[in-house]
Amino acid sequence: MKKIAFVFPGQGSQGVGMGKAFYDQYEDVQAQVKKADELLDIPLSTYMFEGPEDTLTKTEHAQPALLLTSSIITGLLKERGVQPQMVAGHSLGEYSALVAANAISMDDALKLVQTRGRLMEEAVPSGEGSMAAVLGLDGESIEAVTQHVRDSGEVVEIANYNCPGQIVISGSAKGIELAVEQLKEKGAKRAMPLNVSGPFHSSLMKPASEKFQQTLETVSILDAEVPVYANVTAEPIRDQTRIFELLIEQLYSPVRFHETLEKMVSEDLDAIVEVGNGKVLSGLVRKVNRRTKTFAIQDPESLEAFIEWYKED
Structure with missing residues (x-):
């Protein structure tokens, strides 16, 4: 079995049309998307598939849209027998990583990131x-x-x-x-x-983190089934208590993604796989180590190309 890591994109990787090819092809994806619309009480799928772009880009919409897309692709990969040995996400992407590691359910994560996005928007007045x-x-x-x-x-x-x-x-x-x-x-x-829309990952986000902690306390967090590299420390974690603490700190702490990628690369992986919309993180991996094999899975074609490689002897 090949040794791989999943990495998950954060805000900025959203784009109109994200996830639609999977939605069109898989009935169970249609059910997941419909459930997400109902759960969040917004027409998220409309924003994702049709836009307008400025509506999708709003933090409280972009964050669940990215998480939903990444989690759908993760589910399809696992159905095909693909299991990562470690995971990481860039900022918001850490929630997709925690879903992939079965530390947080997708439903809980969707509600968390919707609230997280709203609190981040509200923390500092627009333009300041x-x-x-x-x-x-x-x-x-x-x-x-x-x-x-x-x-x-x-x-x-x-x-x-x-x-x-x-x-x-x-x-x-x-x-x-x-x-x-x-x-x-x-x-x-x-x-x-x-x-x-705001000064994310700075001390100006501390008021948002205090409010967010109250929401996080209502959610069930489990120990991660595979190591999750935390943004705040660039260290692999699995413990549920530590996950909780670092998700709060993450809002006002720098994202140490360069260090995370260096540590992943040192683990002698066969590939690092970007799971979700866009190819931003694949580009970062290549800048850290050009020899590392990368895949970016964002549509059925790139999924099939990866599966074909994964199943090669």
């Missing part, structure tokens, strides 16, 4: 928080700039360590503006604000 991607500068240099901006009284912090030369910062709109200017002066190839 922002994020920016920084390319071509090391973490130490970026941290020095963000500290300088914080000393001036604005909030700006590292939010995502994605891969070599790609780091995301998060904070107040003014803090991001100041940091972007200074990072360009420091030699960043690019420093560009992102089209997001």
Whole structure:
């Protein structure tokens, strides 16, 4: 049996039409999608399949849409006998990873991420928080700039360590503006604000995390059946109590995805498989280690191509 890891995309990977090819082909997927619409009390499938894009992109819609798509594909893979030896997700994708590891049910995860998305939207008034991607500068240099901006009284912090030369910062709109200017002066190839609705994975999300804890306490979390690499620590976890703690911290802590991928690559895997819409994470894997075999499964054709490889001797 081949040794593989599943990785699950986060917000930003959504797109109109996501999951529709699976919906059209599989009756049990149709049932799952209908159940999700009823559970969340929104026409999620309409947003996913028809848009409009600005409605799908809203955090409280994008998050369950991405989780539903990833979890549907995970279910189809498991039906075909594919079992990952470890899993990880990027930010929101951590919930898809926990569903794949049977630590949280898909129904509970859908409700959690809908609430998570709403609380993240509400945490900071629109226009007052922002994020920016920084390319071509090391973490130490970026941290020095963000500290300088914080000393001036604005909030700006590292939010995502994605891969070599790609780091995301998060904070107040003014803090991001100041940091972007200074990072360009420091030699960043690019420093560009992102089209997001808030300062995710920064200390400005702490009020949201406190409210979210109350929701999380109502959900049954089990020990994970396979190791789940946590965003906050980049370490594999299985314990239900630790999962609970880190999901709360995750809202205001940086996503250590670069470290996670390095550790996964060191596990002598046959492949790292991106499960869900888009190919963002496959690109990050290649930037961490070009020799690692990757698959991105987002439609029936890519599913079949992966299955064919998986069953080869």
